[in-house]
Amino acid sequence: MKRTAQLFIVALFAGAFTLGAYKLFLEKKSNKIVLEAQDTPFVATSIGTSAKGAGINEVDFTLAAEKTVNAVVHVKNMTLGKSAPNSLFDLFSYGSEGSQRPQVGTGSGVIISPDGYIVTNNHVIARSSELEVTLNNNRSYEAKVVGADEASDIALLKIEAEDDLPFLAFGDSDNAKIGEWVLAVGNPFNLTSTVTAGIVSAKARSLGRNQSFIQTDAAVNPGNSGGALVNTNGDLIGINTAITSRTGSYVGYSFAVPSNIAKKVVDDLLEFGNVQKGILGVGTVLRESRQALELGIDEIEGVYVSRVEEDSGAEKAGIQEGDIIKKVDNVKIRKFSELTGYLSAKRPKDKVDVTVDRNGKLVTLPVTLMKNQTIQVPVMGFVVKNLSKQDKKQFKLDEGVKITAVPEGYSSYNLEGKVIVKLDDQDISDIEDAKKAFSNVSRYGRTSITLIDENGERERLIFQ
CATH class of the missing domain: 2.40.10.10 (Trypsin-like serine proteases)
Structure with missing residues (x-):
């Protein structure tokens, strides 16, 4: 035992001596000296840090998670879909389309009020026959659809819970x-x-x-x-x-x-039960299109106005074709999606200040947004608008929708500028009627459109 202790002490001293000799005589110095007269190849920099810290390890996600998890729910969508017949019995009983079978889709939702209003995506609840919402504590409730908007893909649900629910308020x-x-x-x-x-x-x-x-x-x-x-x-x-x-x-x-x-x-x-959209009333040209290249606007920063809608807020405010929209209120506009994104939070009759570049000079125009007067109808793709006062006087009509543009496949029919007054047996009074009627058009069936031309003459076209 005594000999072992002596050997350990000798080994310890030998190791210390070897390390000291290496550090003193063999280790290369890593210091670098830059003389004042030398052109210094280094630039002194200071790296700013955010209030949350220098990096991901300093960012605290726990507060946000604690505030959020209990306000997020599971949404189960039960739909009835048709399946192909699996047997002769199914074929005779249900026909070639088969029987209706329950199908289940799932998604998430966010509670936005203590009394059970929940926002989710429209595609999560689309075509639902039954909706079930499960909270983070695993309690489940039947949900009803308050309303939905396909364009924004937002839907609003409501559940009836016994107690106030944890919820999230909308931020900016x-x-x-x-x-x-x-x-x-x-x-x-x-x-x-x-x-x-x-x-x-x-x-x-x-x-x-x-x-x-x-x-x-x-x-x-x-x-x-x-x-x-x-x-x-x-x-x-x-x-x-x-x-x-x-x-x-x-x-x-x-x-x-x-x-x-x-x-x-x-x-x-x-x-209102539906979405109120405030429309500026301008059309633009996609940057990547051939028309943008021809006009030399494929690299501009802003939104080029290629068309001003008749009777729109833009027309009344004095926005002109060829203007480049640079700013709306205090928001800089670089591309069309920024313009539509900002206006999507506005309603008809809201007022905005639109700053345009007109021949190199910035002009700010106050615009009152208006209700949408133009839509592209489903299936056939016509662009139609509600009749203006001038249209009603010219065509001697009180109701109908005016065709302002058609897809290439219908260009030979000379439809632009004519007014649709009837689709099959359904009267068309405005763009909402047109949207509903055209959504029921079959791509493989026969469709009859009754039109009035600028001379007041009625014509009937059949498409099949």
Whole structure:
């Protein structure tokens, strides 16, 4: 035992001597000296840190998660779909289309009031025959649809709970910054609420539907649709809606309807039963189009006005074809999706200040937004508008819709400028009538359209 202790002490001293000799004689110095007379190749920099800290390890997500998870719910959509006949009995009983079979779809939703109003996506509840909402505490309730808007993909549900529910209030999505940390909270597989983190990757992102989305890299999967996008303060700044993926699963990008748009849709559904859209009344040219290249506007910053709608707020305010919209109120406009995104939170009769570049000079014009007077009808794709006072006088009509544009396939029929007064046996008085009537047109059936031309002559065309 004594000999062992002596050997240990000798080994300890030998190791210390060896380390000291290495440090003194063999280790290379890593110091670098830059003389004052030398052209210094280095630039002194200071890296600013956010109030939350220098990086992800210093950002606290727990507060936002605690405020959010109990306000996010699981939405189950039961629909009846037709399946192909599996036997001769099914064929004789139900025909070639088969029998109706229950189908289940799922998504998420966000409670926005203590009395049980829930916002989700329209596609989550579409064609539902029955809706069930499950809270984060696993209690389930039957839900009813208060209203829905297909254009914004927002729907409003209502459940009747015994007690006040935890809820999230809408934040201001206009204040969201690119690079800001966000959480995506959903209930995708009825596993109770799930939280993922990312940053705001872009704002006013368009997916080809004239919409304006917040883009984030927080992981979002199909069942997250209708869930909450919140900042690190727990403010609701978006409703998660879509992903871009070839596989159908998350691959890096997801999109949310900004809270300012979702709130406006919800308020409209509660107050009016439908969405009130304030329309500026201008048309534009896509930057990537051949027309944009020909006009030399493919690289402009702003929205080029290619058309001003008749009797619109833009026309009355003096906006002209060829103007470039640079700003609305105090919001800078760089592309069309930013314009539509800002106006989506407005109603008819709201007033906005539109700043345009007119031949190199900035002009600010006050515009009163108006109710939409123009739509593109389903199936056939005609662009039609309500009759103006001038139209009614010219055509000697009180009701009908005027065709302002047609798809290429109908260009040979000379339809532009004529008024549709009847589709099959249904009278058409305005664009709402036209939208409903054309939505029932079959692509494979026979359709009759009754028109009045500018000379007051009536004609009837049959398409099949």
